[in-house]
Amino acid sequence: xxxxxxxxxxxxxxxxxxxxxxxxxxxxxxxxxxxxxxxxxxxxxxxxxxxxxxxxxxxxxxxxxxxxxxxxxxxxxxxxxxxxxxxxxxxxxxxxxxxxxxxxxxxxxxxxxxxxxxxxxxxxxxxxxxxxxxxxxxxxxxxxxxxxxxxxxxxxxxxxxxxxxxxxxxxxxxxxxxxxxxxxxxxxxxxxxxxxxxxxxxxxxxxxxxxxxxxxxxxxxxxxxxxxxxxxxxxxxxxxxxxxxxxxxxxxxxxxxxxxxx
Amino acid sequence: xxxxxxxxxxxxxxxxxxxxxxxxxxxxxxxxxxxxxxxxxxxxxxxxxxxxxxxxxxxxxxxxxxxxxxxxxxxxxxxxxxxxxxxxxxxxxxxxxxxxxxxxxxxxxxxxxxxxxxxxxxxxxxxxxxxxxxxxxxxxxxxxxxxxxxxxxxxxxxxxxxxxxxxxxxxxxxxxxxxxxxxxxxxxxxxxxxxxxxxxxxxxxxxxxxxxxxxxxxxxxxxxxxxxxxxxxxxxxxxxxxxxxxxxxxxxxxxxx
Ligand SMILES: Nc1ncnc2c1ncn2[C@@H]1O[C@H](COP(=O)(O)OP(=O)(O)OP(=O)(O)O)[C@@H](O)[C@H]1O
Ligand SMILES: [Mg+2]
Numbered sequence: 001x002x003x004x005x006x007x008x009x010x011x012x013x014x015x016x017x018x019x020x021x022x023x024x025x026x027x028x029x030x031x032x033x034x035x036x037x038x039x040x041x042x043x044x045x046x047x048x049x050x051x052x053x054x055x056x057x058x059x060x061x062x063x064x065x066x067x068x069x070x071x072x073x074x075x076x077x078x079x080x081x082x083x084x085x086x087x088x089x090x091x092x093x094x095x096x097x098x099x100x101x102x103x104x105x106x107x108x109x110x111x112x113x114x115x116x117x118x119x120x121x122x123x124x125x126x127x128x129x130x131x132x133x134x135x136x137x138x139x140x141x142x143x144x145x146x147x148x149x150x151x152x153x154x155x156x157x158x159x160x161x162x163x164x165x166x167x168x169x170x171x172x173x174x175x176x177x178x179x180x181x182x183x184x185x186x187x188x189x190x191x192x193x194x195x196x197x198x199x200x201x202x203x204x205x206x207x208x209x210x211x212x213x214x215x216x217x218x219x220x221x222x223x224x225x226x227x228x229x230x231x232x233x234x235x236x237x238x239x240x241x242x243x244x245x246x247x248x249x250x251x252x253x254x255x256x257x258x259x260x261x262x
Numbered sequence: 263x264x265x266x267x268x269x270x271x272x273x274x275x276x277x278x279x280x281x282x283x284x285x286x287x288x289x290x291x292x293x294x295x296x297x298x299x300x301x302x303x304x305x306x307x308x309x310x311x312x313x314x315x316x317x318x319x320x321x322x323x324x325x326x327x328x329x330x331x332x333x334x335x336x337x338x339x340x341x342x343x344x345x346x347x348x349x350x351x352x353x354x355x356x357x358x359x360x361x362x363x364x365x366x367x368x369x370x371x372x373x374x375x376x377x378x379x380x381x382x383x384x385x386x387x388x389x390x391x392x393x394x395x396x397x398x399x400x401x402x403x404x405x406x407x408x409x410x411x412x413x414x415x416x417x418x419x420x421x422x423x424x425x426x427x428x429x430x431x432x433x434x435x436x437x438x439x440x441x442x443x444x445x446x447x448x449x450x451x452x453x454x455x456x457x458x459x460x461x462x463x464x465x466x467x468x469x470x471x472x473x474x475x476x477x478x479x480x481x482x483x484x485x486x487x488x489x490x491x492x493x494x495x496x497x498x499x500x501x502x503x504x505x506x507x508x509x510x511x512x513x514x515x516x517x518x519x
Binding site for chain 2: 145147148152153155156161165170172244245246247
């Protein structure tokens with residue numbers, strides 16, 4: 001399969017949905033401030049392109065930085081949980097509980113405490129993103145073949161050597177599964193963080209557009225957000241390919257004969 | 263030079279609430295610089311014995327002794343090669359082999375140089391940068407064997423190190439193993455269920471009964487060294503030892519002569 005042909009089916013689906021959408025909007029004479037058609041959206045978005053793009057920049061920045069904070073925190077937490085039973089007992093329940101925190105309600109409080117800096121925004125994004133990274137990485141650290149660890153122990157390897165040479169590399173594929181989920185959350189998180197206490201970004205812009213019934217531009221902003229999410233996901237996938245070539249080999253071997261048994 | 267001894271080792275596993283006695287007062291001794299083979303049927307407890315000697319598992323009774331000192335449960339004293347090759351999937355073959363000397367404290371660069379210098383001899387030349395999953399089973403086992411040899415331990419515990427090899431490569435590596443052993447003078451305990459291999463390689467053979475394992479016989483192999491392969495395995499002494507062992511194992515060889 002050529003790389004671009006694999007996107008054909010989903011592209012076709014998008015086109016069909018777009019046509020149906022346009023047809024409904026036109027046939028039913030739905031006013032564009034309630035539900036604009038794709039053509040309308042494209043025109044509006046093009047007209048407001050510089051406004052959309054200038055606001056996309058800070059949102060992307062917060063999503064990326066917040067994701068990186070989550071990545072660092074998530075992996076460090078996972079290692080601590082893996083190495084120490086006490087840390088596990090102390091932190092795991094709290095980590096799970098942290099996912100029940102209503103982030104939208106938390107945001108204004110954090111702004112009051114920390115002020116209008118980038119800090120609270122990053123915390124909001126990281127809070128949403130770290131969970132899948134931590135949980136997956138802990139699973140990965142535990143999934144390493146125990147015989148591998150026995151072999152290394154018999155050769156006199158220290159605990160941290162085993163962590164560095166066996167457990168962490170073995171956990172990388174798991175870590176990336178978590179990171180891929182997290183990075184898609186990060187865009188939503190960035191949006192949340194801008195709903196309150198922000199004067200720029202797509203989140204801020206969208207509340208403004210909503211108030212002004214600029215539904216076309218609103219949809220344009222949503223499309224842009226989607227594009228940012230997909231791009232970040234692709235970036236993480238690329239990093240995965242570069243960082244774990246041995247894993248890609250393994251998967252490639254798994255699928256080479258796929259046509260054969262289909 | 264150090265020797266290693268397992269004294270009166272007993273080990274019972276618990277499986278689903280049942281006791282599974284595996285080793286029952288097994289004693290095995292490898293004198294300094296000696297080559298000892300442990301021969302026994304599958305499932306008799308050979309791997310269990312070896313991992314106890316490696317310090318990875320603790321016996322319920324008995325001791326492991328190195329140089330007259332009790333080292334039961336101590337890790338890192340002997341180079342241990344498990345039955346599975348256990349190469350790290352994320353390390354290229356050269357780096358996998360270099361792990362042996364690396365864990366003994368050698369710098370990575372030196373370890374890689376040392377490892378690379380042995381690759382041709384092991385039939386691994388050209389595969390330095392290959393990931394383990396792209397190697398054949400035999401190559402993986404050779405890489406694991408090399409890793410163990412280069413771990414700079416005087417005592418080596420080898421669990422069926424040539425088990426995954428075809429007959430030809432196996433013969434080659436058996437001769438090679440003897441060469442290296444004679445050159446490097448290591449103390450070796452080798453587990454196998456191949457009678458020929460045990461006789462050809464070892465000074466002494468410990469025969470284990472089936473589970474729960476006891477030492478059912480100890481045979482000294484009085485074949486001369488060095489041992490050219492073809493000559494030795496066709497010698498009358500070799501064949502009479504083989505007959506004796508097969509008899510002890512309960513196989514009555516069909517006598518045609
Ligand atoms: N960790 C364990 N827990 C429970 N039972 C075990 C464990 N390790 C080994 N056994 C059992 O002990 C017995 C001996 O196993 P072991 O691997 O030592 O045999 P072996 O002689 O090496 O066999 P083979 O020649 O097939 O490798 C087997 O019945 C096995 O099921
Ligand atoms: Mg075994």
